[in-house]
Amino acid sequence: MAVSKQKRRNKIRKRIRQDIVGTESRPRLSVFRSNREIYAQIIDDVEGKTLASASSRDKEIASASADRKEQAVMVGKAIAEKAKKAGIDTISFDRGGYLYHGRVKSLAEGAREGGLKF
DSSP: OOOOHHHHHHHHHHHHHTTOOOOSSSOEEEEEEOSSOEEEEEEETTTTEEEEEEETTSHHHHSSOOOHHHHHHHHHHHHHHHHHHTTOOBOEEEOTTSOSSTHHHHHHHHHHHTTOBO
16 A cells, blocks of 8 residues: 555654754754645754744735745745844754755745855
8 A cells, every 4th residue: 555645754754853953053944844834943952942933824924925935935034034033053954854845945045045054
C-alpha cells in the first residue's frame, strides 16, 4: 500500500531533524506550509522556546494584495526583522520535510534579503 503524503513528509522531517538542532547561538528556522498559508518560527531547541515567529496571517502581510509566493517572501523578511531585534543573525534552516522549492524557497530568500545568514 502506498504511503500517504503526510506520512512521507513526516519521515523526511524526522530525518532532517536528526541533523538540524537549534541552539542559543544558532537557532532553527522552522517552516510550516499549508495550502493557503505559510508560517515560520525561530526556535531554540535547547531551551524549548520560540524566539520569534511570523506568518502570512499577520495583519500587514494578509492585508497586502499579493500571491502566495510573494507573501512567502514577505514572511521571510518579517521573520528576519524580528530575529534582528532579538539579536539573532545566524540560523539553521529547517524546511520541515517540504521540498526546497516554490514558497519554501521564497521564504528562505526573503529571510536572506532581510539579513539572516544560513
